[in-house]
Amino acid sequence: MKISYNWLRELININETPEVCAKLLTDCGLEVDSIESNGIDDNYLKGVIVAEVITKEKHPDADKLSVTTVNAGTGELLQVVCGAPNVDAGQKVFLATIGTVLKDSDGNAFTIKKSKIRGVESFGMICAEDELGLGKSHAGIMVLAATAKIGTTVKDYFNLQEDTAFEIGLTPNRGDAASHYGIAKDLYAAYKSMRPDVKDIMLKLRDVSAFSVDKYENPIKVEIDDNDGCKRYSGLTIRNVEVKESPLWLKTKIKSIGLNPINNIVDITNFILFELGQPLHAFDIAKIEGGKIVVRKANKDEKMITLDEVERSFAGTETLICNASKPMCIGGIFGGLDAGISNETKDVFIESAYFNPTSIRKTSKQLGIKTDSAYRFERGTDPEITVYALKLAAILIKECTGGYIDSDIVDVYKEKIPDYTIQFRYNKLSQVIGFEIDKSEVKNILNNLAIKITKETDDELLLEVPRFKYDVEREIDVIEEILRIYNYNKIPLLDNLNTKIINPTKDDTRIKEAVSNYLSYNGFNEAMNNSLTSSKVYAKFNIDDNLVPIVNPLSEDLNVLRKDLLFCSLETILYNLNRKINNIKIYEFGKIYSLVNAEGKTNLEKYKEETCLAISITGNQRQELWNKPVQKSNFFDVKEHALNVLARCGIEGIKEDYTEDSTLFENILTLKVQNNLEIGFIATVKNSVLKHYDINQPVHYAIIYWEKVFQISANKKIKFKELSKFQSVKRDLSLLIDKHISFSELKEMALKTERKLLKEVSLFDVYEGKNLDANKKSYSLRFILLDENKTLTDKDIEQTMNKLIEEYKKQYNAVLR
Incomplete structure (x- = not known):
């Protein structure tokens, strides 16, 4: 938000430099992001002065040009050729002398030089207002008052001053500071805290004592049917206005904060908005059917x-x-096209209201409309300033348009909005900040912030906080107000650091870090995606049940909370594919959300929030190298990493079950632990899903239900044991088995059959095809045998392997190859 230093000083009589003011504002929480000069360039318009046209004659060789002589106060008359139709002898005008730098309509600088125009010498240029950047009109030259003093510069004639603009990074809770007067109030409080010796500094609202009703004719009536949405509505009828360009002082004000002047009525409403923070709206009375305003x-x-x-x-x-x-x-929020102000408007109705911040915020989000008015109303405006703002606007409109005020201000305020009443304790302030602030200084700060002290004891104060401080509702908010004016930089640094020692609770930070390190070391990149997504993709695949909708979504593409991590992962993959990155390995720790009980009384009963880890692989296993063949990533690559992650978390005894294909996945391998608890699954994403995202290569995916895994991991006790002194033995078997039998079944059976000596079972070869029955496949298994107490003999090994072979034959009709 831009704030003009000159404008600010009209509201507070502070004599500090812009830099000092900027530091004061930053120290009290209104951070000044930048300071820039916003005034008249010393080189620009420097040679434009008041001159008098002495003679005017027709140009001998051009019908539309005149040859004039002008007195510029130099002691000799200057001959100037002028093309303006309204130039005449006896006028006071602005003359751009030779060497003056002006700017054209595109902002490009050019220099006035001695020239010949159709054979006649010209020693300068008589200026129109657009040529000086003082307006848009080019219908003729600017004709000044007869009292204008010859030789006066344009800068002195209009009292154009150097100005400084502050760019303030306003936080969302500071709606009370969204105006020059709001900034001035904080600057006043901060300066009084810094310089309590300065007694004459004060805030100054503009005088509206000149407000008076001119006639009592036909005022507009007001009805409020929506008192929840509009707590107060004030309005005023002004007739016989002339909509035209604003005077220079008003245009200068509007330009100083980066806006473009429009017309006198609109510019005045903008002036009030940026001076007081009170949005106004002007209606063309000719378009107010029935002569009344209805708020509904x-x-x-x-x-x-x-x-x-x-x-x-x-x-x-x-x-x-x-x-x-x-x-x-x-x-x-926003005006209608049919009732707005136009150049033909003669009578206006000015609205000054207080709208419910929550209602404004919801409507603004719902309709996707952001305006300066909505920005202030949704953060909370001052309900007590509506009438003052109307009076000031009325005075300015009369001055700038020549209109008259028709009847008294209409003010519908059914129920006064009370101030906040807050109990404030001195010991609470000391407890929060760690040291004591003198009680008299605390009271001075509160008074300077317009917070009333209604009752006082030695230990506490009873406060009334004005409604324009919309975010100050609790004792801790008052403490924050005191601290930011006191200045956080004045809080002393103590020699001793005090802290509370509490029992540490188990959290998943360290194990998450270990898992992230493992995946990152193995070529994965971590993804972080928005939890908000579109319901359309869930509807596309008929899985839009149990979604958690957003009440006021920013857009249709962000209208629900995600209930899985797959679609976010696919969007990340597509983003990289579109940038020619084809070999992708990503993981994401993220939350998913679902509706579990629509009848629940609380959100905790209605909704479920769960943390998951998603792992995705697509493309080649590694970058193409001259000495290594290219290998495509496959299901078993993502399986390997998923199982390694679980092993890193200390998860043992994982049971693998293949399940039927779902809407989104095929080759689904479910991972379970004791008591049949599902802790995740591994799968390949279906082509129909990939096609929706325009992904033309397979994507292999694993999801781990992190909270279940962490709970198991956290409860697992680590046991250390001595490494075996004896050597392990490897033995291999090749078995011909039915095609539907999985390796996990064979592994589980082997570990149950030989619990003492068998330490590990792995699969190192799979064969299907030629010379085998269509319903058969060959698995080559490797078994690791170890006795912790002695060296295994051939007899021990043979007995164990025979026992395993017999069980495979018995349970799976396996044939030894």
Whole structure:
């Protein structure tokens, strides 16, 4: 948000430099991101002075040109050729003398030089307002008052001053500082805290005592039917206005904060908005049917065309400003096209209201409209300033348009919005910040922040916090207000560091870090995706049940919380594929969400939030090398890493079960532990899903239910044992078995059959095809045998292997090859 230093000083009589003011604002929580000069360039317009046209004659060789002589106060008359139709002898004008630098309509600088125009010498240029950057009109030269003093520079004539603009990074909770006056209030409090010896500094609201009603004719009436959405509505009728360009002082104000002037009415409403933080809206009375304003809720599916020429459809929860028959404005957010101010407007109705911040925020998000008005209303404005803002606007409109005020201000305020009442304890302040601030200084800070002390004891204060401080509702908020004005930089650093010793609780940070390190060391990149996603992709695959919707989504693409990590992983893969990165290995620790009980009384009962680890592989196993063949990634690559992750977490006794294909996956291998607890699965993503994302290569995927894994890991006790002094023995078997039998079944059976000596079973070869029955396959298994107490003999080994072979024959009809 831009703040003009000159404008600020009109509201607080501070005599410090812009740099000192910027530091004060930053120290009290209004961080000044940048400071820039915003005034008149010393080189620009330097040679433009007031001159008097002495003579005017027709150009001898051009019908539309005049040859003039002007007195610029130099002691001799200058001959100037002028093309303006309104130039005449006796006028006071602005003359750009030779050497003056001006700017064209595109902002490019050019220099006035001695020239010949159709054979006649010209020693300067008589200027129109657009040529000086003082307006848009090029209909003729600027004709000044007869009292203008010859030789006066344009800068001195208009009192154009150097200015400085502060760019302030306003935090979302500081709606009270979204104006020059709001900034001035904080600057006042901070300066009084820094310089308590300075007694004459004060805040200055502009005087509105000149406000008076001119006539009592036909004022606009106001009705509020939506008191929840609009707590206070003030309005004023002004007639016989002339909509035109704003005067220079007003345009200068508007430009100083980076806005473009539009017309006098709109510029005045913007001036009030950025001075006081109170949004105003101007209606053309000719378009207010029935002569009354009705504030009501929208009807469901009711429509209105807004100022941006977009037709808006309403859900029935929005607050609308209507005439007797139809809506004219989305209350506090955006005006309607049909009721706005135009150059033909003669009578205006000015609105100054207080709208419910929650209602404004919801409507703004729902309709996707962001405006300066909505920005302030959704953060909370001052309900007590609406009438003052109207009076100031009325005075300025009369001054700038020549209109008159018709009848008193209409002010509908059914129930006064009370201030916040907060109990404040001195010992709580000391407890939070670690040292004591003198009680008198605390009270001074509160008074300087306009927080009233209504009751006082030695230990505590009873406070009334004005409603414009919308975010100060609790004692801790008051402490924050005191600290930021006191200045955080003044908090002393103590020699002793005090802390509480508490029993450590188990968390998954360290094991997560270990898993992340393992995956990263093995060529994986960590992905972090938004938990918000679109419901459309779930609907596409008919899995949109139990989704958790967002009440006021930012867009249709972010309208639900994700209930798995797959689609986010595929979006990440697609993003990389589109950038020619084809070999991709990614993992993500992320939360997923689902609706588990719609009848639940609390959110904890209704919804489930769960942390998962997703692992995805696609493309080649490694980058192409001259001495190594290219190998495509496959299901077993992701399986290897998933099982290694579980092993790193200390998970043992994993049972592997192949299950039927689902909507999204094929070759699904479910991973279970004791009590048949499912801790994840490994699968290949179906082509139909990949096609939806325009992914043309296989994607292999694993999901690990992290909270279950961590719970098992956290409860697992680590036991250390001595390494065996005896050597292990390897033996291999090749078995011909039925095709449906999995390796996990063979492994599980072997470990049950020989519990003492058998330490490990692995699969090192699979064969299907030629010379084998279509329903058969060959598995080559490797067994690791070890006796912890002695060296195995041939007899021991033979007995063990025979026992395993017999069990394989008996349970699986296996044939030894």
